[in-house]
Amino acid sequence: MVIYLSKEPNMCLAIPAKVIEVDEALQAGKVDYLGTKVKANFALLEGVQAGDWVIVHAGFAISKLDEQEARETLALLREIAEKSEPAGG
Amino acid sequence: MKKISLDLGSGGKSMRDFIARTIVPAFENPVLAELLDASHLPENIAFTTDSYVVDPIFFPGGDIGTLAVNGTVNDLVVSGAVPRYLSLALILEEGLAWDDLEKILGSLKKAAAAAKVQITTGDTKVVRLGQADKIYINTSGIGRVIARPRPELIRPGDKIIVTGTLGEHSLAVMMARGEFGLESRVRSDCAPLNFLLPFWKKGVFWMRDITRGGLATILSELAERIPYPILVEENEIPLSRAVRGASELLGVDPLYLACEGRAVIVVPQSKAARILRGIKKHPLGKRARVIGEVEAKIGRPGELLLATAAGGLRLLEPLTSELLPRIC
Amino acid sequence: MNAYRDKKVISALLKTIGEKAKSLPTPCRIMEVCGTHTMTIHKYGLKKMLEEIGIEMVSGPGCPVCITPNEIHEAAITLVTRNEDIILATFGDMTRVPTRMDSLQNTIPHRGSSIRIVYSPQESLEMAKQKKEKSVIFFGVGFETTIPSIAFLAKHAAEENLKNYSILSALWLIPPPLKAILESGEIKISGFLYPGHVSAIIGIKPYEFVARDYGFPGAIAGFEPGDILLGISSILDQLKEGKPRVANEYSRVVPSDGNPIALRLMEEVLEPKDANWRGLGLIPKSGLKLRKAFENWDAETKYGLDIRAGSDDLPGCRCGDVLRGLISPTECALFGKKCAPDFPCGPCMVSFEGACYVHHKYRDLNSR
Numbered sequence: 001m002v003i004y005l006s007k008e009p010n011m012c013l014a015i016p017a018k019v020i021e022v023d024e025a026l027q028a029g030k031v032d033y034l035g036t037k038v039k040a041n042f043a044l045l046e047g048v049q050a051g052d053w054v055i056v057h058a059g060f061a062i063s064k065l066d067e068q069e070a071r072e073t074l075a076l077l078r079e080i081a082e083k084s085e086p087a088g089g
Numbered sequence: 090m091k092k093i094s095l096d097l098g099s100g101g102k103s104m105r106d107f108i109a110r111t112i113v114p115a116f117e118n119p120v121l122a123e124l125l126d127a128s129h130l131p132e133n134i135a136f137t138t139d140s141y142v143v144d145p146i147f148f149p150g151g152d153i154g155t156l157a158v159n160g161t162v163n164d165l166v167v168s169g170a171v172p173r174y175l176s177l178a179l180i181l182e183e184g185l186a187w188d189d190l191e192k193i194l195g196s197l198k199k200a201a202a203a204a205k206v207q208i209t210t211g212d213t214k215v216v217r218l219g220q221a222d223k224i225y226i227n228t229s230g231i232g233r234v235i236a237r238p239r240p241e242l243i244r245p246g247d248k249i250i251v252t253g254t255l256g257e258h259s260l261a262v263m264m265a266r267g268e269f270g271l272e273s274r275v276r277s278d279c280a281p282l283n284f285l286l287p288f289w290k291k292g293v294f295w296m297r298d299i300t301r302g303g304l305a306t307i308l309s310e311l312a313e314r315i316p317y318p319i320l321v322e323e324n325e326i327p328l329s330r331a332v333r334g335a336s337e338l339l340g341v342d343p344l345y346l347a348c349e350g351r352a353v354i355v356v357p358q359s360k361a362a363r364i365l366r367g368i369k370k371h372p373l374g375k376r377a378r379v380i381g382e383v384e385a386k387i388g389r390p391g392e393l394l395l396a397t398a399a400g401g402l403r404l405l406e407p408l409t410s411e412l413l414p415r416i417c
Numbered sequence: 418m419n420a421y422r423d424k425k426v427i428s429a430l431l432k433t434i435g436e437k438a439k440s441l442p443t444p445c446r447i448m449e450v451c452g453t454h455t456m457t458i459h460k461y462g463l464k465k466m467l468e469e470i471g472i473e474m475v476s477g478p479g480c481p482v483c484i485t486p487n488e489i490h491e492a493a494i495t496l497v498t499r500n501e502d503i504i505l506a507t508f509g510d511m512t513r514v515p516t517r518m519d520s521l522q523n524t525i526p527h528r529g530s531s532i533r534i535v536y537s538p539q540e541s542l543e544m545a546k547q548k549k550e551k552s553v554i555f556f557g558v559g560f561e562t563t564i565p566s567i568a569f570l571a572k573h574a575a576e577e578n579l580k581n582y583s584i585l586s587a588l589w590l591i592p593p594p595l596k597a598i599l600e601s602g603e604i605k606i607s608g609f610l611y612p613g614h615v616s617a618i619i620g621i622k623p624y625e626f627v628a629r630d631y632g633f634p635g636a637i638a639g640f641e642p643g644d645i646l647l648g649i650s651s652i653l654d655q656l657k658e659g660k661p662r663v664a665n666e667y668s669r670v671v672p673s674d675g676n677p678i679a680l681r682l683m684e685e686v687l688e689p690k691d692a693n694w695r696g697l698g699l700i701p702k703s704g705l706k707l708r709k710a711f712e713n714w715d716a717e718t719k720y721g722l723d724i725r726a727g728s729d730d731l732p733g734c735r736c737g738d739v740l741r742g743l744i745s746p747t748e749c750a751l752f753g754k755k756c757a758p759d760f761p762c763g764p765c766m767v768s769f770e771g772a773c774y775v776h777h778k779y780r781d782l783n784s785r
Contacts, residue, residue: 401462
């Protein structure tokens, strides 16, 4: 007997999730994704702490968000948008 | 041997084809052929029926009892009738906990009072353990017709309003199934839409409650009925943060998720602002928004278009296959 | 976050890209090899907006469900129909891929066996621990983003000496098919958009051969519309300057060296193998399999499976050509007529990351 849902859960989360709980012994914990909390495995990253932002894929955190780089990319995008505004706003 | 698949009950194209090709021809009569949410009978009586097989029977924000009243009440409201009386048929599985049944009866009572309907007749059947899943409910509803949906009056420029945030019911039920290991604050939006009744006299052309198939499916159906395309603005769709997060985690698109206390309404352009203000005055309509309009310049008749958040344009397809079994 | 999807930002980026594209001698065709990129490009209507400014996006072999050939699906079906007391734990999409033996979803398992959908690979391990009387087989399919988690499962199972757990693996590497596509020379592309999260694992180096040996530009990009456009913009810069390289336009997530812990784990548990890709055929060292030390947890060895290449696609199905970037899904005669998400003829229409599914679900107005 097959039990299924037609829609596949999103394995690849495009937006970072915030780490809210870390169990160092288990190398796992919980992340918050826009208010929904889900378990995540931190075995692939070092030194994950509550407050970090991570990319979660298939239940595993695979990368930590580099906040400095994130700020720089955002600033770049905003600059591009401002430069292209016609003169006089 | 041909067999019934789950798709047939999904609210998507398979189900609509089934109704159009199998059910309607079998019972050939003009009232059924209209396929309104509630049929309009002589002497201003509206009549509707719905069965409820939601799994699980209890979920954040409601239970099968709450659904059984509100679902049927809402079908009457969106077809232009004031809900008055419901029948209540219970199919119980042997072994169902008495406490669960009591809770559900309590919910039925509370919901009926809130929707100002009386449950005046009913039936109870019990089947052997394993021959039903805990409890199935059917409610049929009778209402007094006060208006008729007039989709034939819809013109380009007319506005499309949704009465609140989308997808809460479906996600609440999915979470309650406990399969995904997610914790969320999403609660079912199950509620009676009686507060929309006065707007029938204020110029509303057409209303539908946003159930199986979600907003995209329901607007696709409307687009097929009118000679103009419909344009939806992705940025205007009201979604709670909880639904945004949970739906992305689960890979489901909120435009296809069922609600049980939200309606989509088409209103004349000139009256849209006033109607919207009126809806927002009610607690259940606080997050109502204009999310689109009937188009004239882009697209073809029968098309449902989406202006994406990034400024692009694409077609919005109706739901075809089963997204979530037993959501209502 | 909103800046990545802001209309003003997107429109400004498109303008910049449009200007850069105009100054190029030939029309620009960029191949992406990531299902999530395919989805984002279509979902936001970017494809059409890019076409209007002279950029054509081509979808390559970026969907792991799609490139897994039928013989592996048939192996999964065989496992569950010929063995008792098996639980085949799998992701949902894998169950709907049609093969000559029908699909997993329509398979009637042998006595005591069942197929269970899981949402994360770890669930399969937990299942094995909880149901000692059954043998759990995890149907593990994925690229480098998923591979480390599968390696983790195998290592964990071995450490705990779980006797009732094994993995039927279909593990694919992204760089080798890029080489195969470049070598074949059968399609014209100007550059590559590299997958953001695969790159978070493997870093920049594995793509460098594309620029160095073949002279093609490329950019690693994230998954917001803004990210994709930044990637495309970088590719156009490289074309203009005549200086192909691997640009990291997703530096907030992708470290240059990737994820060393994940890479070490993969090295420890897995080894390269020649693998048969749907549509692309046999590509040397393009897949991974469990090392001999882990063979007790390799379903192929444990159950004596003899998986041989050569199981055909369903008649008329052109998934193979779609995966090579040879045709667009809409050019397949079955698309939208005999093949649609409700009645798929091939995996590209089954998987929500498959090019055919994406084209169908997010149809743009050009495709009527």
